Amino acid sequence: MTPDIRPLVAGNWKMNGTRASLDQIKAMAEGVKGSLSEKVETLICPPATLLYVATALCDDSPLMIGAQDCHQKQSGAHTGDISAEMIADCFGTHVIVGHSERRTDHAESDVLVRAKTEAAHAAGLVAIVCIGETGEERKGGKALDVLKRQLAESLPDGATAENTVIAYEPVWAIGTGLTPTVSDVEEAHAFMRSELVSRFADAGGGMRILYGGSVKPGNAKELMGVANVDGALIGGASLKADDFLAIYSAYEELTA
Numbered sequence: 001m002t003p004d005i006r007p008l009v010a011g012n013w014k015m016n017g018t019r020a021s022l023d024q025i026k027a028m029a030e031g032v033k034g035s036l037s038e039k040v041e042t043l044i045c046p047p048a049t050l051l052y053v054a055t056a057l058c059d060d061s062p063l064m065i066g067a068q069d070c071h072q073k074q075s076g077a078h079t080g081d082i083s084a085e086m087i088a089d090c091f092g093t094h095v096i097v098g099h100s101e102r103r104t105d106h107a108e109s110d111v112l113v114r115a116k117t118e119a120a121h122a123a124g125l126v127a128i129v130c131i132g133e134t135g136e137e138r139k140g141g142k143a144l145d146v147l148k149r150q151l152a153e154s155l156p157d158g159a160t161a162e163n164t165v166i167a168y169e170p171v172w173a174i175g176t177g178l179t180p181t182v183s184d185v186e187e188a189h190a191f192m193r194s195e196l197v198s199r200f201a202d203a204g205g206g207m208r209i210l211y212g213g214s215v216k217p218g219n220a221k222e223l224m225g226v227a228n229v230d231g232a233l234i235g236g237a238s239l240k241a242d243d244f245l246a247i248y249s250a251y252e253e254l255t256a
């Protein structure tokens with residue numbers, strides 16, 4: 001955690017979820033209604049097909065709804081894509097950009113991620129910008145170099161603590177059940193914080209830096225308690241309300 005930064009517990013449903021899964025969002029929306037929500041923000045990013053109906057379900061809940069990607073342009077001939085404006089039009093508040101699965105499956109570069117981040121900002125959305133090294137890069141001692149490059153090239157100059165969240169997701173930890181050691185997480189987050197402060201000054205000091213990669217109810221308290229870890233970006237464990245709420249509840253003790 002970082003003093004004075006309100007953590008964000010965010011779920012990324014990836015290509016999972018149909019209308020039948022809306023019950024889980026309903027349960028999450030109810031489950032986050034207590035007083036902890038004043039200290040910790042929550043967000044679920046379902047597939048785009050569920051975005052509009054999911055935001056309607058969260059009308060009277062602090063649970064926010066976001067999207068998993070956006071196109072860098074406002075509109076036009078881009079079959080299959082959705083724009084940041086469309087997400088805002090569905091009452092989405094956030095959009096994930098540069099997830100490693102997008103970088104790999106769709107060859108997305110840092111330059112493109114930066115353009116998508118700018119598009120998100122222009123539409124009034126918070127961009128959750130994902131970065132992280134591969135297993136090979138970590139083994140080769142290059143993890144921090146990769147983070148430095150991705151931060152420098154994926155973030156636009158207009159990034160602020162209000163419009164941008166960083167999500168550090170070591171690629172080798174995603175969906176594998178593996179997590180970095182606490183000291184590796186601490187080192188990576190301290191490094192990202194110093195990079196952000198050196199480029200964005202106070203805004204960099206206030207930007208949230210989430211950890212993502214095999215976050216579960218069983219390891220949430222330990223990971224979320226690390227210095228400069230300002231929340232989580234959760235994949236598999238965000239599909240079920242019980243797991244998501246158990247991770248969120250780790251903050252009961254952390255913020256006590």
Ligand SMILES: O=C[C@H](O)COP(=O)(O)O
Pocket residue numbers: 012099169173174175176177212213214215233234235236237
């Ligand atoms: O966006 C979420 C991450 O890719 C983490 O996924 P995971 O929690 O299933 O490892």
